[in-house]
Amino acid sequence: MNHQQIIEYVNAHPSGKVKLAIADIDGVLRGKYISKQKFMSVIEGELGFCDVVFGWDMADVCYDNTNFTGWHSGYPDAKAKLDLSTFRKIPWENDVPFFLGEFIEDAAEVCPRTLLKKIIQDAENDGFKPFFSQEFEWFNFEETPATIHQKGFQNLTPLTPGMFGYSLLRSSLRNDFMTNLFEQLTKFDIPVEGLHTETGPGVYEAAIAYSDILQAADRAILFKTSVKEIASKLGIMATFMAKINENLPGCSGHVHQSLWDTELKKNLFYDEKSTTHISKLMESYMAGQLFCLPYILPMIAPTINSYKRLVEGAWAPTTLTWGVDNRTVALRALPLGKKSCRLETRVVGSDTNPYLALAACLAAGLYGIRKNLKLTQPATVGNGYRDISNGILPRNLDEATKAMQNSDVAKELFGEKFVEHFTQTRDWEWRQHAKAVTDWELKRYFEIV
Template sequence: MTAEQIEEYVKQHASGKVKLAAADIDGILRGKYISTDKFSAVLKGELGFCDVVFGWDAQDLAYENTKFTGWHSGYPDMPLQLDLNTFRKIPWENDTPFFLGDFFDAKGEGAYVCPRQLLKKIIAECRSLGFEPYFSQEFEWFNFEETPDSFALKGYKEPKPLTPGMFGYSILRSALKSDYFNDLFDLLAKFDVPLEGLHTETGPGVYEAAITYSGALEAADRAILFKTAVKEIAYKHGIMACFMAKWREDLPGCSGHVHQSLWDADSKTNLFFDPQQDQHMSELMQHYIAGQLHCLPHILPLVAPTVNSYKRLVEGAWAPTTLTWALDNRTVALRVLPLGAKSARVETRVVGSDTNPYLAIAACLAAGLYGIKHQIPLSQPATVGNGYKDFSNGKLPTNLDEATKQMKESAVAQELFGEKFVDHFCCTREWEWQQFAKVVTDWELKRYFEII
């Protein structure tokens, strides 16, 4: 639709309102409803939005260690500009018009704290090198027969899974709650978040969805909208959808694998595929892989951003722990799939379902481009067999504190994302670790209460 057609649709919509949102640093969509009259005014300029969305954590607790905003600045408004290319109709809200936006600074430049702006910056760099990035993110998540109220009344303990048992790829289990299952597939398609596939994963009440690939920015938009849309559709069925990396120690974690390839914009050819090369991996693809292997330890919090992320990254739990790559091997960090001229791609398997898609995709793309710009050779051999046992090139950091310290001190991270972003983001991860470190957990009570 053209801008004029979009504006006319909004004006004619019976609800008289528009829903808009933008991502905070944790990948939570912060937004509001505005009237259609207000929307017309917004199209002529920016919308003011309190910058506290970058001054507090996922629980709305104000940071005490960041510079961007805080009590010292008074939490002023910052400009939010809607992107008309993100226009969608929300099918479970009577086709209410919806838009995503970007945050800007007072000078009209993209705010350095804005995740969508960061991804745009990396995409622009990619295009300046002559490549068009195509991406997709897939998600695993647990579903529970709970509401926010019922789970709170349980003290956030022992949620009831949607279905019992460990039934991965189960036609039987997907039929058990078929109304919800089918609503996900159908309503997401109507919301312009098309799925290539949807199935049960191993674990009670686990689903996995692969979002149809697209340009990198659209892929990130789809991914962040997918997570919120799934939660909203689940609410309609009396279900809670959980994208924690790992909610219980004895069950598998939830991934957010990122699939990626670089294409020639003019010839529309996949530059990762070369039939003349060994395993059909182009030199460009090899540099891209080498760049990610080099950068991953420097940028891990972008793809493993929470304390809980590292509970998933443990040996033998379908999530990588070593700096490894291999052809079609699900035990390594980078699963390489040079399958054909259309489908050749790299799958970064470190990424969890708890990520901010803008930051996860920006991290993968920037790291791959680092390998191309610096012409890093793929000298590391492909892992054969179990990647969990291949320590020849090192292991990933094992907790958020360790990973954040490495990123904060990294010249590589600053080269990729800029000093200001790295400082702000790492401060938010330090804050996250501090909040965790001061809590007395159930594990501690069970272990020490009586016996010590």
């Protein structure tokens, strides 16, 4: 729809309201309903949105260590703007009109969507059009918010039992859920290319259609919330935790990416004359990611739980490696053809903020191109967990946050104010974990010590 058609649709919708959302630093969509009259008053300008969304964590506990906002600032409204190009109709809410927004002016420096747009502009200034997509794995349970709290998050009932990846039987068992996901997500402009069960009880995996990178990030962040909302209507709870159980596989949020020319006629990652079909540009892009990964890791592994997934033999990488169609390495090169040649960054978990994950991957790749980095390390053949010749990833959020906090590379890529604020939030996350007494500690020490 064009601008005028959107206005007409909002005016004509019987609900008299609009739903809007903005992503916080953790990738949680914070939003509200506004009247159509209020919407008409802000579409050409701006609206106020409390900057506490950058002053508290995902549990709404206020940070004690951030400079951007806090008790010292009084948590004022920050200026935000709706992006009319994100207009959608929510099919499971009577086609209520929906829009994404972003922060502008001072708050733009810490806004995830605005940061991604800045990195995209950098790419376009260099003559590249980035095309990306993110795929997700996630667990589903026959639970409600009430029952999981009553059970203390223990002994939850998975949607389907057992380990059965790519199972036609298991997808038939709750076909109402799978059908609703496929059909309603597509109607909500989140086109799903593939949807199947993954190994693990109640685990699904979905691949979202490849697109312009900003659209890809919008689709990815909406995908996670949409899945949760669709699931809840069927008595199901979906979780995108990176690791739900130490004995089960983790959940990925792999990022697929390629760079095209400005006319969108040529995939610049593909070289027909090369024996590998990988272009020198793609090699530099990969070299940039391998170099930057230790300094950007909190953006693609943002939680305490993220690092429980990044362990040997759990389908997630632990080493700074690359390979051709190798699922044990950090970067999986897929030089499959002129249109499909791409890079898959496998470090990324399902718990990420898509705006930050995609921004990190793109910025690191562009760094390699700008610095003319050479891909000197050979492709890993076989088990990437055993190839530690080029280093390993930081082992926990504290280690990763310190590496980013002290990195001139991260500040060059994302700006000092973003790096300051983001690493402060990750430091807070680590400290909340460090003071908690866990079930593991109780089981290990309660009786014995």
